[in-house]
Amino acid sequence: MQKLPGELLSLLADLESFRVERTASLTDTDKFCRAICAFANDMPGEGLPGYLFVGVDEQGTPAGATITERVLESLASHRDNGNILPIPTMFVSKMTHAGADIAVVKVLPSDMPPVRFKQTVWIRVGPSARRATPEEERRLEERRVDRARTWDLRACAESSLDDLSLDLFKLTYLPMGVSQEVLDENDRTVERQLSSLRFYHTKAVAPTNAAVLLFGKDPLSFFPGAYIQYVQYDGTTLADSVLKERRISGDLLNVMRDLDRLAKDLANNRPVRRADLSEDLVADYPEIALHELFMNAVIHRNYEGSTTPVSINHFSDRIEIQNPGSLFGDLTRDQFPDGTAYRNPVLAEAAKTLGFANRFGRGIALAKSLLEKNESPALDYVVGDNHLAMIVRKRA
Helix, strand or coil: CCECCHHHHHHHHCCCCCCEEEECCCCCHHHHHHHHHHHHHCCCCCCCCEEEEECECCCCCECCCCCCHHHHHHHHHHHCCCCEECCCCEEEEEEEECCEEEEEEEECCCCCCCCEECCEEEEEECCEEEECCHHHHHHHHHHHHHHCCCHHHCECCCCCHHHECHHHHHHHHHHHHCCHHHHHCCCCCHHHHHHHCCCEECCCCEEEHHHHHHHECCHHHCCCCCCEEEEEECCCCCCCCEEEEEEECCCHHHHHHHHHHHHHHHHCEEEEECCCCCEEEEECCCHHHHHHHHHHHHHHCCCCCCCCCEEEEECCCEEEEEEECCCCCCCCCCCCCCCCCCCCHHHHHHHHHCCCCCCCCCHHHHHHHHHHHCCCCCCEEEECCCEEEEEEECCC
C-alpha cells in the first residue's frame, strides 16, 4: 500500500479545486456517484482526472475510517452497476495519509459526455457538484461529437429524423433515460433531446447509428445485416432437415423483446426426480442464460459494413449463437470471457436503460453460473477472426 503521492497531497489540500471531492462517510453512495459522474463530465474541459477521497473530513484530514476490501469493492462497483451512464473510467485504490488509511477513486474524463447518474447530468462548479443546466449539457454534447470514436456514436449520414419513430423515443426511451425532474422542466427540441442521450449528431445534423438501430422505422435499409436468423434443425448438423425458421428484425427494442420471448420458448422447464424421490425443476436451457447470450450477441456484434446477421442455430443437442465481429479493442483471447471491451457502448447503455441488461460486463459470467446451477454442460465458445460463437448444450 502506497503513501499518497505529492500531486494528490496538493490536490487534497486545495479546498477550492474542481478536481477533488472529500467525504468521511464510507456509505454515502449518492454522494460518491454524483462526484464520479461530475468528474467524468469534466465541465471545465481540462482533460484532467478528478479524485474522490473517501475517509477524510472536509479539510482533507483522515477521519480514522477502516478501509476494508469490502469498502474498495463497493466503490469499484459504481463503475458498472448501471446507475452511471455511460460507464465511467475509474480506478480505486487504498493509500495512507498522515498515518491513516483512506480510499482514493480516480475518475478520467469521459469520451461520451454528458454522463448521467440516475438519469441526471452532474457537473463540478468549483469544489461542489450540482445538476447541469440545459446550456451546460449542450456544451458537453458538442464536446462528445468531437471525441466520438465508436461506430454507434457516429452519424448515420444518409438518415434524418423522418427515418426514426419519434414516438418510440419520446414515449418509451426518454422517460427511462432522463429523470422526471429534468423532463418536467424540459422545453428542448427533439434534436436536443436525442443528442443529450447520444442519438443525434449535431454537427452532421443526422441521427447516430445507434438511434437508427434503436428507433428506426426500417433499420435494415441502412444496416442490411441488422437482424437475427433463427433455425431449428431435426438433428445435430446443418445438413439435417429444418424444422422451424424465423427471421427477427425491426427496431432494436422490438428485436430484444422478441429475443426475450425466444429464450422463454426454448427453455423447456421440466421436473427431474432425485434419488430421494423429490423433484427439482430444471430446464433444457436456462432461460436467463439464453437471454444474456442473445443480448450480448446483438449488442456487441459488428454492424459496420456487415451484411451478416446474428445466427441462432438450434440443434437437437445444443444451441449455437454466432455474431459477426470477433473481440473488440485491446481485449485478447486470453482475457476472454472475463475481460470486457465495448464495441457499441451506446447500445449497451440502451439495453441497460430499457431493462434488458442488469449490469455491464456480467452477461457471460451470469450465463455460466446459471448453466452450472441447472447442472447443464459448461458453456463453450469459439473466438474466430471475424466472428464469436457461444455454444449452449442441452441438459440431459
